Amino acid sequence: METLINDCKEIYKGQDIKKETNLSVERLIDNTLSNNVGINPNIFNGNPCFKNTRLPIEMLFGYLQSDHIVDDFIDSYPIVTSQQIREMLEVAKYLILNKV
Numbered sequence: 001m002e003t004l005i006n007d008c009k010e011i012y013k014g015q016d017i018k019k020e021t022n023l024s025v026e027r028l029i030d031n032t033l034s035n036n037v038g039i040n041p042n043i044f045n046g047n048p049c050f051k052n053t054r055l056p057i058e059m060l061f062g063y064l065q066s067d068h069i070v071d072d073f074i075d076s077y078p079i080v081t082s083q084q085i086r087e088m089l090e091v092a093k094y095l096i097l098n099k100v
Helices: 002-011 017-036 057-065 070-076 082-097
Strands: none
Touching: 017 082, 057 070, 057 082, 070 082
16 A cells, blocks of 8 residues: 555655645545455445455454454465455555545
């Protein structure tokens, strides 16, 4: 996500960077979520799952809370890629650090 933010800043160089970057970051977050998250009311009562799976995203955070590492999660659930996990964690990090 930090790389994406820096890319946005470069694109909007010389303009109102804060305003334009925030809009671009919001679009990037929306894009990341739409590419990685599926919500279906018939699967886990509509809880967010990794897209095209029945695997709730909440399981990733539970796994990490239990002192497991991402590689363990991928070994247990190979349907999820490290790229998906990295993107989800970057979005979570951005939202937490920016209190969105």
